[in-house]
Structure formats: C-alpha cells, structure tokens
Amino acid sequence: MNLARASHSAVPNLLPALPAGWPAKPLQLIVPWPAGGATDLTLRVLCEEAEPLLGQRIIVLNRPGAAGTLVAPALKSAEPDGYTLGQLPITVFRHALMNAVPWDPVKDLAPIVQVSGTTFGLLIPANSPWSAVTELLDWARLNPGKLLMGSTGIGTTAHLAMEEILLKQGIEYVHVPYKGTADQMLAVASGQLMAGVNSTGFAPWLDRGQMRLLAIFSAERSKRWPDxxxxxxxxxTQSVYSSPWGLAAPRGTPPAIIKRLHDAFYKAMHSERHTAALARYDQHLDYLDTDAYKRAVLQTVGHEKILLRRMKLLTAPAT
Known part of the structure; x- marks a missing residue:
C-alpha cells in the first residue's frame, strides 16, 4: 500500500464534546480469531494499555470463524455508542467481494485507527523431508492432489497467497481451512498438514523447533530470519502479501467518541509493552489516523477487487 503515512507527533488536548459521562461502563472489543493466537495476544496487551487512558476496562470477546469476518455483522448490529469495537482484518473487505453478505464493510463500519500488519510465511513440519520450496513444488507436481496445505480460512490473505503460487505452478492440492493461527499451527507441527501459510504468529512454534520456515511473502527478508x-x-511471484489491520466501531458512532478512542489507542499502541508484544511475533506498528485509515480501506477494496477477479474468486459486486 503506497498511501502516505499520517503524522501524529502529539495528541491534541482539545477534544470534541463527548456524550456526558462517556465512557460510563466497560467497553468490549470483538476479536474475530481464536484466543491464544498472535493477534489475540497483542490485542489483549493493547487493551490493557488503553484501559487507564479511557478509565474503563476493555473486555475481549473472541468470535473466530468465517476467515475473521464475524466481526462485521457483530459491529453492524451493535449500538453506535462507542462501547463495542472490533479488530478489522483485511479479510472483512475481501469476503464482501467474494460473497453476498447482508453487511457492507465500507458503509456499515467506522474505522478508528490502523494499528499493525503481518507478513506471511510458508511452513512445514520440523520432520518434513523438504528443505526448500522447490522440493515441495516438485513433489506436488509428481503427486497431483496429494499435497495437504492449510490456511487460516477461505478468502484469507494466507489462502490467496498460497493459491496464487500454486495456480501459477499448475499444482493441484487440497486446501484445509482453519479458524485461526493456533489450530492451524498445531496441525502443521503435528504433521496433520504437509505445509501451511500463516502470518508471523508462527514465531513461537519456530522458536520451539516444531516447524520450519521455507520462505516468506514479504518484499525483503526478515531481520529475525535472515536466512x-x-x-x-x-x-x-512478484506479489507481496501483508495483512494490515486496525480497529473499527459501528457506523453512526459519534465523531467525538471516535476521536477519543483514536487518541487513547494511539498512545496505547506506542507503549513499550505493546510494541514489544508486536515484535515477539515479528510485527511492527503500521499506524494510520482515522482519515488516512478510511482512505486506505477504499484503496484496499479497489486492489482486492482486481486480485480476486484475476484469481476467479470475485463472485459478488464490488462495494
């Protein structure tokens, strides 16, 4: 994404008028992934850092499944009062282009702030006979339809990244979708899957020697795994796959509350504890303020439409 990064050298002291007493009760953050994955764990740290800034607890509600898109209908049906927020993965916008759904991620959701993003890697069990991507691909060509590869769900960035590589190579394989990182990584580590594509939530599994990383989908080599x-x-491929994500609220949430949430999470995301949590999973801050995040969302929708059409996955009108 080439959108220029927004600067935020200081959070203004003067805020728009907030509803009287807001926030007067705990907030809830919908996380559309299973508990224990990289995104879930870093978001819990982010919430803990934001709680004293807002003066209320933030309760994390895990709603895994449907490639991380269950956050969209949950936010659409929530009251736009600032008490219900959600983590917004890129798959929300992609899913709406691939399927007829009763929600519109552009019209029904109100972006607050972009927080971070992830890179993706191709992983195999520690005891796999393959030592390079070419070996995996050569075996798959000789054994059409026998390669078992997993992703974090149909239509996720991991799925599209894997699909593009194997389609270009003319390889037939079996795609096994999972609800999130934790269960998919367990399947790779245990040998239930021959290979998998996932975000850098795989880092602890590599550190424990339970799997091996054959390649990454980023533009440059990782500083953590330079070899x-x-x-x-x-x-x-010439494509680079990443998965930027942020926080959103229901459409109609008052601008004053959006501003207050933005400023609190801006401070929280730059805290030493949160940046350290991101670094543990080879992630980094990818901050965009509210207006820049809205523009990035529209840019993402346009890019995803082109990508999905090329891969013959665009089955719904563009948003």
Whole structure:
C-alpha cells in the first residue's frame, strides 16, 4: 500500500464534546480469531494499555470463524455508542467481494485507527523431508492432489497467497481451512498438514523447533530470519502479501467518541509493552489516523477487487 503515512507527533488536548459521562461502563472489543493466537495476544496487551487512558476496562470477546469476518455483522448490529469495537482484518473487505453478505464493510463500519500488519510465511513440519520450496513444488507436481496445505480460512490473505503460487505452478492440492493461527499451527507441527501459510504468529512454534520456515511473502527478508528467502527472490511471484489491520466501531458512532478512542489507542499502541508484544511475533506498528485509515480501506477494496477477479474468486459486486 503506497498511501502516505499520517503524522501524529502529539495528541491534541482539545477534544470534541463527548456524550456526558462517556465512557460510563466497560467497553468490549470483538476479536474475530481464536484466543491464544498472535493477534489475540497483542490485542489483549493493547487493551490493557488503553484501559487507564479511557478509565474503563476493555473486555475481549473472541468470535473466530468465517476467515475473521464475524466481526462485521457483530459491529453492524451493535449500538453506535462507542462501547463495542472490533479488530478489522483485511479479510472483512475481501469476503464482501467474494460473497453476498447482508453487511457492507465500507458503509456499515467506522474505522478508528490502523494499528499493525503481518507478513506471511510458508511452513512445514520440523520432520518434513523438504528443505526448500522447490522440493515441495516438485513433489506436488509428481503427486497431483496429494499435497495437504492449510490456511487460516477461505478468502484469507494466507489462502490467496498460497493459491496464487500454486495456480501459477499448475499444482493441484487440497486446501484445509482453519479458524485461526493456533489450530492451524498445531496441525502443521503435528504433521496433520504437509505445509501451511500463516502470518508471523508462527514465531513461537519456530522458536520451539516444531516447524520450519521455507520462505516468506514479504518484499525483503526478515531481520529475525535472515536466512529464509522471499518467494519473490525465488522467482515464484512478484506479489507481496501483508495483512494490515486496525480497529473499527459501528457506523453512526459519534465523531467525538471516535476521536477519543483514536487518541487513547494511539498512545496505547506506542507503549513499550505493546510494541514489544508486536515484535515477539515479528510485527511492527503500521499506524494510520482515522482519515488516512478510511482512505486506505477504499484503496484496499479497489486492489482486492482486481486480485480476486484475476484469481476467479470475485463472485459478488464490488462495494
């Protein structure tokens, strides 16, 4: 994404008028992934850092499934009073382009702040016979339809990244979707899957020696795993896959509350504890303020439409 980053050198002291007494009760944050995954764990730290800034608890509600899109209908049906927020993965916008759904992520959701993003890697069990991506691909060509590969769900960035590589190679395989990182990584580590594509929530599994990383989908090699090549340098794709995400509220949430939430989470996301939590999973801050995040969302929808059409996955009108 080439959108220029918004600067935020200081949070203004003067805020728009808030509803009297807000917030007067705990907030809830919908996390559309299972508990224990990288995004869930870093969001819990973010919420803990934001709680003293808002003066209320933030309760995390896990709603996994449907490739991280269950947050969208939950936010659409919630009261626009600032007490219900959600983590907004890129898959929400992609899913609406792939399926006829009774919600519109552009019209029904109010972006607050973009927080971070992830890169993706191709993983295999620690005892796999393959030592390079080319070996995996060669075996899959000789054994059409026998390669079992997993992702975090149909239509997720992990799925599209995997699909693009294997389609270009003319390889038939079996796609096994999971609800999130934790269960998919367990399947790779235990050998239930021959390979998987996932975000950098796989880091602890690598550290424990339970799987190996063959390649990453980013533009450059990772500082954490400098010996692991990118798929682009291997000549297998020119695409770079990342998954920026942020926080959103229901449409109609008062601008004063959006501003207050933005400022609180801006401070929280830049805290030492939160940035350390992101670094643990090879993530980094990817901050956009509210207006820039809205523009990025529209840019994402346009890009995703082109990508999905090329991969013959665009089955619903563009938002």
């Amino acid at each position: 692991v090549p990118t798929l682009r340098e291997l000549g297998l």
